[in-house]
Amino acid sequence: MDFFHVLVVLLESTIRVSVPLVFAALAGLFTERAGVFDIGLEGKMLGAAFAAGAAAAVTQSVWVGLLAAVLISVLLSLVHGYASITQRGNQIVSGVAINFIVAGSTVILGEAWFRQGGRTPALAEGARFQTINFPDADMIREVPLLGPIYADLLSGHFLLTYLAFAMVPISWWILYRTRFGLRLRAVGENPGAVDTAGISVIWLRYRAVICCGILCGFAGAYLSLAMTAGFVKGMTAGKGYIALAALIFAKWRPANVMFACLLFGFLDALSIRLQGTPLPVVGQVPVQLMQALPYILTVILLAGFIGKAIPPKAGGVPYVKER
């Protein structure tokens, strides 16, 4: 029973830390499937988290915060789109640039506006997301096995948490069951064919980039409006890169994205849990190894030792219409 309890707690924190990863990785899924590589997920998430924290602190409204997050994130996405779609610049370089600009601006503006060392003021109850408790969660908790699963694992999360996991089938449906999704995937594999069919490659890619912006906005808002009450500088702490790793690990497929994010989230939760406690058989595992594990796994996957990760064929290449 004790082991079961530990497991439930562990899984609960796994869900909590996986949410921003799921949003960000799905965001990357949309652009990368359309042929625009994006290593600026980190920057967009950070910018969104700051916008959410700042707007919610000023207006005391969680919804204005969420809106600001999505707005800023979409704007940053459009900068990336303009550089890599319209100006046909290097997509990697553009992504790196966005990460830098956001990392610096959030600190400078946060300090200038709120004067709390780059933080935004702590948010009061109305200005942040509240957990949603399922009906009778407290009563059912006493039921063995199913009780804790219902009360602790399923109930008691934020609205954005449920949205994140709902976005997985929704993304799948958009990408695989709509005309837009079919074209979006086609433009990432063979933009020439899409162009020949009389569909604008540029406009399609811009729409994909906007989808990415919206989802990164949710990821950022979750960080500063739900997980914590306010923005702290550098609060994404590499989550954008983990999301990128998860996306590759998932071989650019929606359901796999969710499982990869949960796996990486689980490793994260486990590393916190295992700090200082020796494991049977292997003995003490350094925390650093656990933290590096998602990256190591991704490298091993990329090397083709566990299956092959094949990126969209036209990814990273700007489309030049023939004249």
Next chain:
Amino acid sequence: MSTPYAKLPGWVEYGLIPLINLAVAFLVAGLVVLLVGENPLEAAYHLINGAFGRGEYIGFTLYYATTFIFTGLAVAVAFHAGLFNIGGEGQAYVGGIGVALACLWLDQTMPWYVVFPLAILGSVFFGALWAFLPGWLQAKRGSHIVITTIMFNFIASSLMVYLLTRVLKPLGSMAPQTRTFAEGGQLPKLDWLLSAFGLDVGTAPFNISFLLALAAAFGVWVLIWRTRLGYEMRTMGHSPSAARYAGIRESRITVITMMISGGLAGMMALNPIMGEQFRMQLDFVQGAGFVGIAVALMGRSHPGGIIPAAILFGVLYQGGAEIAFEMPSISRDMIVIIQGLVILFAGALENMFRPAITRAFAMRGQRAAAVVQTKGA
């Protein structure tokens, strides 16, 4: 990658366009200063004064520039072979192990000129090793170099935290760092170089690794433009298929290029570890690996451009510290914004102003031709 633009004269291609891109980056940075509620001109004054106002400031500027020459060269070498080495940060970090091991081993018994060559070898070895794996994985297993080098940056960071907290930390110490090196692990300052110009270096850690950086820049120039290997690298960067038809072994070039790139990035560790802090600390690289990307982009991947670009970023770092000191509402993070803007405008948006400039030159050319014609008639 993109449509070819009309050929422009060299000074426009390598002088005017980067300058315009840089100017736009600074204009946008000025807007951020305005947004904070400060005067951009005042900030610019503190930037210039803080970088050049005194001999000591110049010493700091050149100290930072030394670091950026190494990382800029590292990115540039890979660029020439069409590889985007985004892992300079991790390679420099791991390169520090080589420097620290040489110093910890010999600093108490040997003078610096014995330790230094070993430290160079150590830094190159570890930096190259950390770049070898992504290079090999790209060459043999087809994994994308950008993604693997990003992952390797994070793995390096975890590895170094582990080493510094558990292995290299002296007993009884809490701080995650090696012990302070004795005299043998400390590089001499280059005060004589600046005093030749009548300047006093003061406390600035401007040291002999600056000369090593200049030598490395010359070495890269020789390698890329004067050797067969460099020719093969450039061929591969221009057209992988042409390289393949010419019988150039792609995988071999990829691995060698990445190792040279990683070795150069690793050498960066000499400057802060042996030249300033005299110990290896957590996070001593401080983003210099990423600055290298901006430096290489600004300098058009040519050593002759990389040195001034590295000095420009040295100015930003030293002058930025002065801005932060004089104008409390602007912190040092301003540098990060400017850096990002330079990467954006000089890198991703480098073609934004090119059509307009090309058109302007085409018009001038036509007019000149028309003048010649009317004179001829």
